[in-house]
Amino acid sequence: MANELNESERFAKEVKIDEEEEEEEEEEQIEEWDDWQSEEEDSVLDFLCLFCTSRFDSTLALFKHCSLDHSFDFHGVVRNFALDFYGSIKLINYIRSQVAENKCWVCRRSFQCNGDLQNHFHVGCEMDGKVLWEDDSYLKPYMEDDSLLHSFACDEDEDDCTTSMDKEVMRELISSEDLAELCSNGELDAQTEIGQKGCCLEIERIVASGISLDKSSGSFHQKNKNEQLRVSRGIVAAREIKSVNDNYFGAYGSFGIHREMLSDKVRTDTYRCALLSNPTLMDQATVLDVGCGTGILSLFAAQAGASRVIAVEASAKMATVATQVAKDNGLLADWSMRCEQPDSKNVVSVVHCMVEDLDKHVQVPPHSVDVLVSEWMGYCLLYESMLNSVLYARDHFLKPGGAILPDTATIFGAGFGRGGTSLPFWENVYGYDMSCIGKEVVEDASCVPIVDVVNSQDIVTESAMLHFFDLVLMKQDEMDFTSTFDLKLKSEHMVDSAYAPSGVTWCYGIVLWFETGFTSRFCKETPALLSTSPYSPKTHWSQTIFTFKEPIAMTAAKSITNSSAAIGSKECPATTIRSRISIARSSEHRSIDVSMETTGISSTGRKHSWPVQIFNL
Incomplete structure (x- = not known):
């Protein structure tokens, strides 16, 4: 009996201990919950007024x-x-963009200051149904980390949201061009009212009663779906652009790329000459360097006597590096000391952003920059599409009459021979014939552009100019162009049998290169020219090679040809290759699409055209 009592007491004590432990755990959980709530309250979102x-x-x-x-x-x-x-x-981003420029979001009238704007504000009903924020560009947040974009729709409960969505569908129906047809077909009873107002009330009644509109308004639902699809595509495109930009600017975080560019003496010395050898341009100038990288051009500008250099770099890593480089060389700006040391050489400010977002990060008055400098060129000049950013900076920040360096760009082309392909390499690999590989490689090259150096002796035709860009005057949509040009054999290939023992020269494709000019328009003391031509010292851009599906035989104009043979063959070589090349910005951000149409023309005027070739770079 005593043992049973002891067991009971022991059991009761264990139960009591368990209960106490559970109570302690509950108290701890309550305390943790209180702490979490406190932390949540401490991190309350901060919402900035739109105006x-x-x-x-x-x-x-x-x-x-x-x-x-x-x-x-x-x-x-x-x-x-x-x-x-x-x-x-879109509405929120549109209003923020207008207010930032002291513009009325309704009538877009500009004001001197925000105070004047506040006194002017219209109410929304004065817009008379006109939507000014339809452009998908307003899907992009105007203000970084805008809390309002994540929370504006959270004020109403789910029922309200559902009702709101139903009303949106209703309004979509009301605004539809097919509404009259829907009413006239008797699918909605609009006879009790006149015109669209009656339809509105009837549709509202149907929506409120929960009647399905699927059958009676399929066309309207399709229109709504099309609108949603358009917006969804815009969002997907925006995400793709962001992804490409992240990868693009991330790639420029590699020091190997910057070493290659800095080691390119043609490139770097040309910019150095343009900046340091034109004192009337640079003395006390405000300079904007778009895509500064290591900051080398900004350092040149500071050395040349600029009073302020704004170096813009979208790669976070390189912006940090450029800041340190400017600091290590005693050129990093300390604007708090400018009043005390007005002649200080510390003039370089590095801003981490895309130039399109510059005014969100630093105060740069519109049209206040004297010199806009950028090394924006990509392969085939336009690859990377950075020219867009340069033109944006020109239109928003450059003074009227301000300088752009470089201020011109020109694309050239010429036909290349067998030496411009990989065929000679594969024909003798340590004494072995691997030409079967070479043929396949050349076939693949007819589908993909190749960036490589072409030796001048492998150019078989005269050069032709494809397109000229004046960066002072051109518009963004003029980046896309089509050029038709004729290529004829170089004079040495016409008369020297060493080049064409059989009287025939084979052209394997067209090679493109570019030149950029620092002309006397702005560089009055010392104009300069940066050339990536096969006839000039090689650069890191090399040249861009577009290979034909099959080589084209060429000969001098006075040669006798077989009139029955195919033009471009050995029996009937062409005297002229007429090419039509189109270069356009690709749907894939920062890429370009190139189409090449090729026609051979014989000495008698007969023509033969090959299928168009499409390349993506």
């Missing part, structure tokens, strides 16, 4: 402030214009 510098801890407070102080009813505008989620994002 002024006021900040709020909730979107509810922000929109109330906008309504009372700025006569802007966000939810009212969303309802009036039937904006979906993405339309609301």
